[in-house]
Amino acid sequence: MSQLSLPFLTTREAPQAHSDTRAAPPSGPRLERSVSLEEPRPHLAMAARLAEGLQRMVREPVEVELTDNAWTMVSYRRVEGRLRFRLHHMFGAAGDDVITALAGFTGHKRKQHGRTIDLFVKQNRALIRSSPERDDVPLTTRGRVHDLREIYDDLNRRHFDGRIDARIGWGRKPPGRRRRSIKMGVYLHDRRLIRLHPALDDEQVPRLFVELVVFHEMLHQHLPPTEGASGRRCVHGPEFRAAERKFPGYEQARAWEKAHLHLLLRRS
Ligand SMILES: [Zn+2]
Structure with missing residues (x-):
């Protein structure tokens, strides 16, 4: 899995979210078999x-x-x-x-x-081909309140010279009990897919905050994880954090997040 989560609200990402590292490829024999077949x-x-x-x-x-x-x-x-x-x-x-x-x-x-x-x-x-699922999975980009396609296109133009190549969509509401943390967004590298938590599609969530989450996920494509000194994969390295802080309205969006976390958690 190369699923990356956005740890705005959680202080660290689950280690298993980063298991697709150089150091830990899946087991050998199974791979060999799949190679000879495919x-x-x-x-x-x-x-x-x-x-x-x-x-x-x-x-x-x-x-x-x-x-x-x-x-x-x-x-x-x-x-x-x-x-x-x-x-x-x-x-x-x-x-x-x-x-x-x-x-x-x-x-x-x-x-x-x-x-x-x-x-x-x-x-x-x-x-580099993205996985075949890429074009099959229908994605909802236009939410009830926020239109992710429009936000993504706008950010791509303003901050990335239109170079980010990803699909974007709202995730489904996860079943189950109330959560103590929520993943605002994920970027799936191998599918070039950005997914946002549906709790963000709400009148009370300002566009600026949704923009920052989308921007963060787009940055993951722009600045892929690097290998840190210890050999561990570094997802949000100094360069990443610096680029993220340059987002116009960054402080404001983070302040909103701090003040309204409870709102989001209630909806997640
Ligand atoms: Zn992230």
Whole structure:
């Protein structure tokens, strides 16, 4: 799951919301099976070529699995004496420089090699496909009070040069008892989907606050999580927080949130 929650009201995000980290890919055997069933054959040849190139450089046995994951481009871990890479299939076309960077990424100069990899990913961005569900799920964008499509388009123009590419919609009202916290919004990286909590679609919730929540979720696409010094995924890093604070009306929106949290909780 690469589901990210907005911790405006909760002080921290649930750790399981970030389990799709480089350090913790899902279990191996299951993946291998799914690859042989789902990946077209050329991928196997490309994976073998990459594995060969990488193996020469890291001087240990390497396995490569090419994925179509729209979020994690590169991950690796050591399993039973092997270095197992999971790479987006764009790396099938990687040249020697990028293969060198992938090998180097597992060593001490991560940062330097990471830059080469980032550049390659940027250049091949068009190959990143969002999941097939993307166009199937009908989304309600126009709420009773707030029109998310309009807010999103406006923010995209004003703050992102129209470069954010996501779908947006209101979530469904979650069943169950009263909550002590509410997730205002989520951004699902692999589906490029922003979902807002339906409690925000209310006359008493000012547009400015809804805007800030939408802006926050859009920022997640603009500034994807980074890997912190400890190797843990950092979702709301300093750069993210700084960018968020630049949102016009940020203080005002946060002040409203503090004063009216009880309203939202009652509705969630
Ligand atoms: Zn967030």
